[in-house]
Amino acid sequence: MSGLTYTMLDTAKLSTAEVYGQALCELGAEHPEIVGLSADLAKSTKIGLFGERFPERFFNLGIAEQNLFGVAAGMAKAGLVPFVSTFAVFTAMRGLDQVHTDICYQGLDVKMIATHAGLSFGQAGSTHHCTEDLAIMRSMAGLTVLAPADGLETALAVRAAYERKGPVYIRINRGFDQRVYEGAHPGFEIGKAVTLRDGGDITIVACGATVWRAMEAAKVLAAEGLEARVLDMHTIKPLDEEAVLRAVRETRRILTVEDHNVVGGLGSAVAEVAAGSGLSFSFKRLGVPDCYSIIGLHEDLMAHYGYDENGIAAAVREIMGRDFEADENWDDEV
Amino acid sequence: MSDDAYAARIFLRSALPLLPLVVEARPGLARGFAGSRAVFQVSARLSADPGLREAELRILGDCCRGADPAAPRAGTHFLVGGGPGSEAPASGGAGTALRAAGTAPAAEAAAEPPLLKTVPGLHPAPELELEFGDLAALDAFFRGRPKGLPKIRGALRGPGLFLSVLRSLLAMGALLGAKEPPAEPGEAALVTRLYLSLLSSGISGLNKAGHPEAAAWARKSPDRVYAWEVEGRPELGAYVRVKAGNSRSARGPWLRSRPFFAMRFDSPASALGVLLEKDDMIAATAEGRLSMLGAPEYGAALGELMKLVGRYAK
Numbered sequence: 001m002s003g004l005t006y007t008m009l010d011t012a013k014l015s016t017a018e019v020y021g022q023a024l025c026e027l028g029a030e031h032p033e034i035v036g037l038s039a040d041l042a043k044s045t046k047i048g049l050f051g052e053r054f055p056e057r058f059f060n061l062g063i064a065e066q067n068l069f070g071v072a073a074g075m076a077k078a079g080l081v082p083f084v085s086t087f088a089v090f091t092a093m094r095g096l097d098q099v100h101t102d103i104c105y106q107g108l109d110v111k112m113i114a115t116h117a118g119l120s121f122g123q124a125g126s127t128h129h130c131t132e133d134l135a136i137m138r139s140m141a142g143l144t145v146l147a148p149a150d151g152l153e154t155a156l157a158v159r160a161a162y163e164r165k166g167p168v169y170i171r172i173n174r175g176f177d178q179r180v181y182e183g184a185h186p187g188f189e190i191g192k193a194v195t196l197r198d199g200g201d202i203t204i205v206a207c208g209a210t211v212w213r214a215m216e217a218a219k220v221l222a223a224e225g226l227e228a229r230v231l232d233m234h235t236i237k238p239l240d241e242e243a244v245l246r247a248v249r250e251t252r253r254i255l256t257v258e259d260h261n262v263v264g265g266l267g268s269a270v271a272e273v274a275a276g277s278g279l280s281f282s283f284k285r286l287g288v289p290d291c292y293s294i295i296g297l298h299e300d301l302m303a304h305y306g307y308d309e310n311g312i313a314a315a316v317r318e319i320m321g322r323d324f325e326a327d328e329n330w331d332d333e334v
Numbered sequence: 335m336s337d338d339a340y341a342a343r344i345f346l347r348s349a350l351p352l353l354p355l356v357v358e359a360r361p362g363l364a365r366g367f368a369g370s371r372a373v374f375q376v377s378a379r380l381s382a383d384p385g386l387r388e389a390e391l392r393i394l395g396d397c398c399r400g401a402d403p404a405a406p407r408a409g410t411h412f413l414v415g416g417g418p419g420s421e422a423p424a425s426g427g428a429g430t431a432l433r434a435a436g437t438a439p440a441a442e443a444a445a446e447p448p449l450l451k452t453v454p455g456l457h458p459a460p461e462l463e464l465e466f467g468d469l470a471a472l473d474a475f476f477r478g479r480p481k482g483l484p485k486i487r488g489a490l491r492g493p494g495l496f497l498s499v500l501r502s503l504l505a506m507g508a509l510l511g512a513k514e515p516p517a518e519p520g521e522a523a524l525v526t527r528l529y530l531s532l533l534s535s536g537i538s539g540l541n542k543a544g545h546p547e548a549a550a551w552a553r554k555s556p557d558r559v560y561a562w563e564v565e566g567r568p569e570l571g572a573y574v575r576v577k578a579g580n581s582r583s584a585r586g587p588w589l590r591s592r593p594f595f596a597m598r599f600d601s602p603a604s605a606l607g608v609l610l611e612k613d614d615m616i617a618a619t620a621e622g623r624l625s626m627l628g629a630p631e632y633g634a635a636l637g638e639l640m641k642l643v644g645r646y647a648k
Binding site: 200201225226227249250251252279280320321329330331332333334 | 454535539542578581591594629
């Protein structure tokens with residue numbers, strides 16, 4: 001299957017999932033209790049890099065995802081820290097019972113790295129898309145859910161996941177992500193969003209692959225005179241409620257963007273917090289519009305469903321034109 | 335000619351409405367109006383030339399409300415004690431009951447007319463009226479360079495009201511015409527409040543009047559609030575909200591969100607230093623007496639509009 005839409009020059013700048021594999025190798029070198037598990041997808045998910053470095057600590061369970069997570073749970077019970085890597089669609093659905101009962105219910109120290117999330121494997125078809133995982137994993141009690149924006153943030157998320165006791169779900173793409181953090185990361189902390197850009201007109205809350213797109217949209221909008229704040233909400237659970245409430249108070253308009261169904265994911269999480277504030281605000285969710293995606297390349301699918309940079313900019317323009325109810329008194333106070 | 339109309343709009347719609355604030359802050363002035371039920375008005379006749387008159391009507395907007403179409407004028411009137419015919423409640427009325435229940439603000443709203451209330455436009459039968467021959471004469475008077483006195487109607491019938499109005503206008507003129515910031519903190523706070531209210535109302539008024547610079551700024555704007563703030567003294571501030579050509583000015587803080595841009599002074603003294611051009615704005619910013627909260631290019635645009643109001647209202 002072809003899926004490379006970038007030139008040789010682009011690949012020099014793109015952050016790949018290999019960063020995750022490298023980060024895991026570094027972590028594995030520091031901590032001998034770390035083990036890697038895969039369901040015959042080591043090459044695709046890049047955990048194979050860990051396997052090459054530490055073959056005695058890497059286990060391929062074959063195409064048997066339920067067993068994969070069951071074994072991971074057993075290893076965690078024995079004092080190891082398993083990093084389990086497979087596609088997001090298999091983690092969130094095929095192995096969900098084991099994730100729920102064996103791992104989350106028992107609060108075990110298992111780190112699930114779910115790759116090819118969202119529509120990033122668009123050309124593989126709907127069986128390999130995963131636009132439900134954030135909704136599912138958000139509802140697993142005790143599970144930390146991360147959606148890093150690029151390779152650097154993924155590496156930091158992997159390290160933060162190791163340091164956080166209990167189960168962690170990290171959602172990443174197929175590997176060909178645009179780089180959001182060109183230089184150093186301002187500081188990765190689970191549960192704390194990163195304000196990539198400040199602005200007073202509207203807040204765009206994005207996660208994963210859509211963060212770069214939100215920043216591109218913000219640049220376009222700035223040229224038109226609209227100042228958008230962009231939040232990299234890399235932690236879906238626990239959500240940075242303070243950042244959301246600050247956005248409601250200070251900008252009164254929120255647009256969420258995710259490579260996920262609009263139902264149950266980042267948008268829903270933000271709405272839950274914002275609605276609880278008691279303040280009036282304008283709100284819109286961008287993502288896959290509660291349907292099974294058509295087949296295509298990731299960038300084309302995001303454009304098709306209106307959550308690429310152009311879709312984000314158009315949504316912002318639409319929100320800026322909305323009126324707040326009972327707020328149209330234009331008489332000067334005397 | 336348009337400049338006369340724009341200036342008149344600022345005096346009628348932005349400066350004169352500050353009178354109740356001055357009276358409220360000065361008990362001596364307030365006593366002069368206490369117990370009265372009357373209307374006094376400041377007005378000016380519009381141009382006899384139909385073309386100029388049309389432009390003046392457009393610029394002055396609701397200041398011309400209630401005018402005789404045959405001899406249009408522009409003005410602002412004030413209801414003293416709610417105006418004639420309004421009665422203060424006898425004891426035992428709704429206001430008393432609400433006060434007893436502890437809901438004092440509701441009691442105030444329900445029962446007590448304000449001592450002085452500004453109403454844009456013309457009243458059909460004011461007890462006292464100061465009428466200027468044209469807009470230029472009104473402008474000159476309020477700029478402190480009168481070209482003659484206005485026609486005064488009702489001074490002899492109600493000398494008490496006339497004297498109270500005259501004293502209040504003189505007091506307001508002294509405050510707004512101050513060349514130096516007052517030393518007394520209460521006075522400095524009052525002048526700050528007057529100036530910031532004047533600026534926000536002036537900018538919004540010029541937009542509503544269709545002034546090219548102000549209207550272009552407002553027309554392009556998404557829903558934004560520009561605020562002037564004094565640290566620790568929210569009651570002294572003011573703001574103007576703009577959206578796609580509409581604008582609204584108001585006193586006090588904008589509470590519904592963070593303003594898109596705010597000019598924040600660390601004290602009334604700092605505010606007056608900048609507003610009376612005694613202090614260099616850049617030095618004030620560098621030394622922390624003035625903070626610009628928001629992108630500087632928006633501050634620059636706001637600064638230009640503030641200067642525009644200042645040019646008309648000087």
